[in-house]
Amino acid sequence: MLRAALSFIAGAAVAVAIWWYATPAYNVLLSRIVGHAEASDRAIKVSRPDAPQIQIPADELTYNIILFAGLAAAVPPRRIERLLAAIVVLLGFHVLALLAAIEATYATRAGAWSTAHYSALAQDFWNSVNFIYRIGGMFAIAFVCWYAAIGARGPQPGTSKKPVRAGQDRPRAAKSRR
């Protein structure tokens, strides 16, 4: 357990450094994917046609990579393709989160323009999506990506913690089958 905790701290520390220094370049990539956007250091400026310019603190949407890296360092996936697939999914959610943050900002923080272009329901929807992602959803996504990548090494609903030795009986399990 101590080893896993230390591995987590080491993995997370490396990820903090990567996240901190790579964010400006990563924002360039994200801004190209979402379109009508330009990276501005740790933020992304969005200038849609016929809409006011807004700024998204994009670094606040991507730091769940730190939790993922820590977990992957503590309990690494055995298969590299699972790890890569999990990272791709995680980065895919960064794009979706940025799109949601853009919509939420246009819907609720652009003054009269917001109320003219978004209904009350649409404003509530985008605000809720943005809030749920940022408040805990981003960490849930990191956890689920790691959980899926490690396969049988993680918490196993429906399996026993202790390995069963050859010839060892499970009285209660046998009873439940009767």
Added chain:
Amino acid sequence: MPRVRFVVVFLILLAVFEFTLLIDVVDRDVVIPITNAIAIVSGAVIRVVQPGVHVIGTTISAPCFAVDIRNGCNGVEATLFVVAAVLAFPASLGRKLIGVIIGTALIQLANLVRVVTLFLIGCHRRSWFETFHLAVWQTAIFAVAVGFFILWSRRSVPANAASRA
């Protein structure tokens, strides 16, 4: 399939729990009183090492720095994460109750350390505050949540689970 079911139920529960935080009456009558209590306890701890600390509502202030504890910094979101994971995991009701109680206490204890250290960082190393506020402590709180869930789930597997796997 139990793994997929766990993930789906966990995500649905978490979304529902977090959505309730957006409801005004929940925020006013549940979240803010909890946050006020966190601010009072945190302020009392900070006073031990930092003189001149005052707590008004959810704000802790001193001559050197002030913080307003809001959603995302009160540990409620990580608590809901643990509760959703524990409830989604197939364990007995008693085990789930123990998981929810201990998990909540653990998260709030970790959050107390977060608020106190963030305040002291704000006082003495202001330039470090944003990095610690976002990247370090938010990650650490959820790491505590995930770590607790893993340990709890290893001790909470149903006794007859092997026959169903």
